[in-house]
Amino acid sequence: MAPRLMQGSDAVADAAIAAGCRFFTGYPMLPFTELLENMAKKLPEAGGVCINAESEIEAINMALGAAATGARAATGSCGQGVSLMQEGIAELALNELPLVVFTMARGQQDYFQSTRGGGWGDYRTITFAPKDIPEAVAHTQLLFHLADLYRTPVIFYGDYVIAHTSVGIEVETLDFGPLPPKDHWALDGTMSGTGQARQIWTWARGKPNTPGPGPNQSWVSIADKYAEIERTEQRYETYRAEGAETLIVSFGTTSVFVDRVVDELRQEGLSIGSFRPITLWPFPAVGLAEATKGCRQVLVYELNAGQMVDDVRMYAEDRSVIRSIGGVSQDASGMRQGDLLHADELRRRIRLAVAEPSTARF
């Protein structure tokens, strides 16, 4: 198959189906809508089911039910819709059920929502923020794999740029290796009446014939699992960061702009590079600590009032050199990224921060 011009939502839908997704549900909300439309069109052709849910609360719970049968399932929304799903995401985590949640955010203001969540209990959500559509296609497939590997809900953090722009691309099926079997927990009714029926329950008490560990021990082991994920699944990318005096930290689609500006400022003689967390959680703590060693400035560029900067402050080598150079930036354009997402403005802010390290205000 040759590459063809595809919108991001179209390509991500193909990637989900290539990964074996057979259940999808959602409630229309831009810029998530096109992913739902594509799944509604393509999933039945692939032998799957796509349901136009009557609310995001229903969507996450339908998806939970599908996931509980062992099927690869996904749902998604953006902003307020994902807020409505928080209770369900926590429930999936504490039930140890795999699910991919596509957050097609209206910008970068949902970093906390994705990485901190609003559900109850001790859980975390693996969150990938692709910088462009080819990466989105790969991340989609990897997320289905990681969800199954760790039996946990995972989040794809996209935006208007991922969902609405088009590129020439060929969606290839990726193989991430074998996974543990699901038959000891996935519900299909066949263990009913055998004396060994399965049970999925956040309290994990089990049944008389097959007692479970109970809530405390279960939640301790789930917390241990997230600690392991935090150690092993950190992903990041650096660009011209080796020995750079100034390091720009950004995530998702804005990083494409950052790297272009880095090139331009390098030509002007500035010692500058960039750092991009690919996983927003687990935040690439080790990579950031390494990359910020000896930096005179760490400039955090994100299109919100300052969310990821909290994580940067937690892990950077020297907190005193960290500055936020982004800000809230929304407009009514098709991409909803506002005036701040502009190479000229980014360049201006970096120059100012470098020239006046302690006094510049943005």
Next chain:
Amino acid sequence: MTTVDIHAAPEHPSRRVAAFKPDLLQSSEHELCPGCGHPIAWRLVLEALVELDLSRRSILIAGHGCYTQMMKISDLDSLQCLHGRAPAVATGVKRMVPGATVLTLQGDGDMVSEGLHEVLHAAARAENVTALLFNNGVFGDTGGHMTATTVLGQRTKTSLDGRDAASHGYPIDLARLLTQIDGAAYVARGAVNTPGMISRTKRMIRRALELQTAGAGFTFVEVLTMCPTGWFVPTASGPEYLEDSMIETFGIGELKAPHGELNAPQGELDAPQGELAPPVNES
């Protein structure tokens, strides 16, 4: 219609219910209060599953309430879901395992208060699952608070002088609402306050499960159950209180069934004081 020779000897000798445990229970121990109607109602479900040979293909989606105890001891592949969301969860399960018999078990607080949206839409989508509502008109698990089905005049911890329409609004008759939804194939309301009522309710549950097996669409059985603890009445008064309050308000019977399937005797639907509408069916 099957005819029964009432003069023939019974196929099995009679035995006392308390003397044996349904096959699908892993234990007869539970943590519910004396006088609770839930264990009786749940026993009917388990017996019906066994009698219809559905044991090895059934999946239970249980909500949050006293009846969650039943999920713990039943030998059914089970999932305990978020409060109110069982019909949505059951949708995902059934769509992925269409050959399974999928049951949801919810109380009135779970299904009618918190989860009205989910049950109405699952019915409208004609999801081929059986939704069971164990309605005792009170939040039993939290200790006796008003739900969306608490009848007028009923005392709860949040309607201390009795539910008053001016302050607390009116109870919802979900079964009657569901009869208006095309995707709902079968809608019935039984109770467990007398032996006769228990037998009738079991027939309703069997009918619902048979219709699910036949792919009829959304099937719904509401069972009025006793909660003397949450009603603040003596344990032994539970059945009588249920008769005087809930049956008086809601009535008992099959409200909707596929054409020709309605359990024939017209007396099956007992109109409470002439208030309940006639059964809605296509015949």
